[in-house]
Amino acid sequence: MKMGMRGAAASVLILAMGATGTAMSQQPAARAAVKETSTLNTQREKLGYAIGIDVANSFGPISSEIDLAALRRGVTNAFEGKQPLISQEEAQKTDAALRQAVMAKSGQPVPGVAPGTAPPKVDREKVGLMLGSFAVGPSLAPLKDDLDLDALFDAVSTTFNNGTPKMTAEQAKATLEGFMKGKQAEMDAKSAAQAGTNRVEGNNFLAKNKTVPGVVTTASGLQYQVLRPGSGERPMPTSKVRVNYEGKLLDGTVFDSSYQRGQPIEFGLDQVIKGWSEGVSLMPTGSKYRFWIPGELAYGEQGTPGGPIGPNATLTFDVELLNVLP
Known part of the structure; x- marks a missing residue:
């Protein structure tokens, strides 16, 4: 439509x-x-x-x-x-x-x-x-x-x-309000169950992934691997950067990709999820890293309303740092 x-x-x-x-x-x-x-x-x-x-x-x-x-x-x-x-x-x-x-x-x-x-x-x-x-x-x-x-x-x-x-109008209003409250409670219960499942799956994945050669785990729980080294300037946590990236769920589903859009994106590192702020700050310009971001450093208990990222979902990002902008 x-x-x-x-x-x-x-x-x-x-x-x-x-x-x-x-x-x-x-x-x-x-x-x-x-x-x-x-x-x-x-x-x-x-x-x-x-x-x-x-x-x-x-x-x-x-x-x-x-x-x-x-x-x-x-x-x-x-x-x-x-x-x-x-x-x-x-x-x-x-x-x-x-x-x-x-x-x-x-x-x-x-x-x-x-x-x-x-x-x-x-x-x-x-x-x-x-x-x-x-x-x-x-x-x-x-x-x-x-x-x-x-x-x-x-x-x-x-x-x-x-x-x-x-x-009556009052009965109709009460019926609609009751239905919406029931639906909200149902959605909340489903979200809570999904959050628990995603947390367990994410923790299990990260525990196994940390043993893979070349994977580094930071104090926050963020994991990364250098796909291509770089030698340029490293951004500060408050820097504005220009990147290409692709984000996936643990099952491999691509939920966002600047490559698919055919255009890099620019943003401030203080305006994105915690895993991005920390991870991109580690990257020299010209490098390409793969990040595994646990739910608490990504979109947390809420996920993205309406999808595609569920509550407590662990995410994978391939990020290519093109420039640190003035």
Whole structure:
């Protein structure tokens, strides 16, 4: 998914909500898109319904322009990881037409449309596909196993049609907050377990690696090996340097590489992880070293949020010191 289209969909909402306070006329939503649930028995149904209320409220000002059956098709397709059901080009045209319709209905002048001239007609099916494919679907895909889609669209349909919801606003808010707290606790527990595993694996690796000929272990626990000696200036811990490098996880996965980008990088040694500050300070200009950096000298208990470096991960870096900069 290209972020541009999600941004475009968001711009429609902002524009609609910024209208002059005159609500768009409500037309019956496409009820064929909804399999109503008589009660909310499971946590998945409750979460789906709560999210559905939130989605419906976000799209309320343009609800009359949305075909719910198409919206659901777009969301389902995104949940399945398939290509969008509407092309990027067609979605952009639909977005433009929808924004013009919103402006016209709110009494605002429409750029490119002469006063008194009706703006282009909005295709409700394409609006549904656009929002489902580029906004709602991708946003909710990470939660697809946690929510019930029937309950979600039941809530959207009920809200669009001014029906009586099965959940109050307070209950919906509590449901969402409870879910997020539970997810956070689950993520924290998983992270803690991974941190323990990574620490043990890293310690075992470093204990074995320190016995390899040519590997030097410093007092901090940093390990290094000279791949190519150099004879130039050594940087200070506060120096700015220019380097080429490649970083790997212990399993060999490359997570960062200036070589792959085709361009060296410049930075201050007081602005990087401790293992880099210490290690690069040991290098003469022109040399190339390999470093093994334990988790506490790298990204610690947090790792890099969202990956690819896990908590307490031991890292390998090949570093080539090109210059010490003034």
